[in-house]
Amino acid sequence: MIVIDDVSYAFPGASSDALDHVSLDLAPGELVSVIGSNGSGKSTLLRVMNGARGAHEGGVLVDGIDPMADEASSLEVARLVGFVRQDPVCQLVSSSVADEVSFGPCNLGLEADDVRERVTTSLEAVGLGSRERSGVEGLSGGEQQRLAVAGVLAMRPSYLLLDEATSQLDSSARTDLRSLVRELVAGGVGVLQVTHLLEDVIGSNRVLVMEAGRIIWEGSPADLLGETSVLDRAQLSGADGSSAPDIMRLALSCACPKADLLDADAILDAVTDDDAIDALARLLVSPQGRPSGREGDLDAKADGRTLSLREACVRVEGSDILSHVTFDVPHGSVLVIGGRSGSGKTTAAMALAGVGELGTGDALLDGRPVRAGQVGLAFQRPADQLFRYTVAEDVAYGPECRGMSPEEVSRAVSHACELVGLEEPLMSRAPLRLSGGERRRVALAGIVAAEPTAYVLDEPTAGLDGAGRTLVHGLVRDLASAGSCVVVVTHDLAEWLPCSDAAVLLSHGKVSWSGPTSELVSDEAPFLAAGLRPPLDVSLRARLSDARDRVGRRRS
Secondary structure (H helix, E strand, O other), X not given: OEEEEEEXXXXXXXXXXXXXXXXXXEOOOOEEEEEEOOOOOHHHHHHHHOOOOOOOEEEEEEOOEOOOOOHHHHHHHHHHEEEEOOOHHHHOOOOEHHHHHHHHXXXXXXXXXXXXXXXXXXXXXXXXXXXXOOEHHHOOHHHHHHHHHHHHHOOOOOEEEEEOOOOOOOHHHHHHHHHHHHHHHHOOOEEEEEOOEHHHHOOOOXXXXXXXXXXXXXXXXXXXXXOHHHHHHHOOEXXXXXXXXXXXXXXXHHOOOOOOOOOHHHHHHHOOOHHHHHHXXXXXXXXXXXXXXXXXXXXXXXXXXXXXXXXXXXXXXXXXXXXXXXEXXXXXOEEEEEEOOOOOHXXXXXXXXXXXXXXXXXXXXXXXXXXXXXXXXXXXXXXXXXXXXXXXXXXXXXXXXXXXXXXXXXXXXXXXXXXXXXXXXHOOOOHHHOOHHHHHHHHHHXXXXXXXXXXXXXXOOOOOXXXXXXXXXXXXXXXXXXXXXXXXXXXXXXXXXXXXXXXXXXXXXXXXXXXXXXXXXXXXXXXXXXXXXOXXXXXXXXXXXXXXXXXXXXXX
């Protein structure tokens, strides 16, 4: 068992503790979820639990071993406790996939045959069995995240700490990882996961809510769904006005608490009377009285001005990354791009922003080839675009490069930081010393402050809490309303469909579906064709009429 006893920890120079008298335990065969707003201390807690940081007060024991006692104890805790970081790149040490996964087992002194068996088994477990001979840099962000998990699994830890391990995964890969975690837990591994996603929390044995370095609430997932005030404070994705928590509450009120609250069929089987079906139908309609998905005449918005890909092709090492991809994003509109990890989303994003080279085809802004710097680009990994000493300096870089006066730069920085929710105390901090969610806000503020006319945002809400996601949704809508064209690349299609005008789904580098989001929000087929698990809301809408018919037959 991992035991955390009254632990406190403060970063050098910080005005408050990152952890403030925290106590918890993690037993073998237990799944515990830790949730809370960005900067609440979740990642710091994991680093203390695996011995990467030493507690300033209190104690940590892993199966009775103090990781700070001596070097041998520290090494033994490192073997017992696997840790998957929020940013997978930070823990990848090799240039090839096979070498990356073999690194840990080799350091355990295992025989070559044992190492090879662990590499093969771990890669198969995370769905990367076919990529063993690939280079790490050629993997997508989601594939790198799965590789980081494989590297930890190859160590065969007794405990597993996951810091936002599903944040860059597509819906199908998330489902697979959750199934893998359940198998590990059933096999006796103790798992503690940090997450902002409600779907990750369902199925946990316990949920802990952190706020300002303290654990403020503990209970079951069902208890959490019944505590509206706790959900609000926890800042889970879905607790910011979307229908997911309410749908799950409705299912719990109608069904056995053991029902699968992530499965549309299970929910509809549980909701068995007319009143409940009507209540569910109301939850699946936006406040404007129509299914989620913005509406509008895109051609009318465009007025001939668009951000476009035309017959875009990219081929790397004999494989098509993009194959004849064509779509337009009119000014004043939002386009969302979805697809499985490795489907070409980020490659398309880089081409649209003028920083990715196409083999053939064109990336155009208002009919002319896109040049680097014309389009505001938010990278999938925010640390890749943060480089100055303070947050204020980093956000000011774009406006300064555009030649704005000091007064104009100051106004642009203040306005951008307000839009993304960056508070004044963070402005003098080093960007790379912030939490993952705070870094993403800084990166977004930096491109907004430069005031381009087009934006490409790659996973702009990954790692953000509910409040942060709500701010970014509003920011994107405001940018489009002001006349910009905005492209959002995301694995979280459910949250972006209500904010977008149109969608493109990619599969193996090709467009598998494109059209207005109003046509996508109740149709499972396009998601399935792209190899994606349809969002819960979409599945429920698609099957709601059948559920109404079933209830009617029962009543008659």
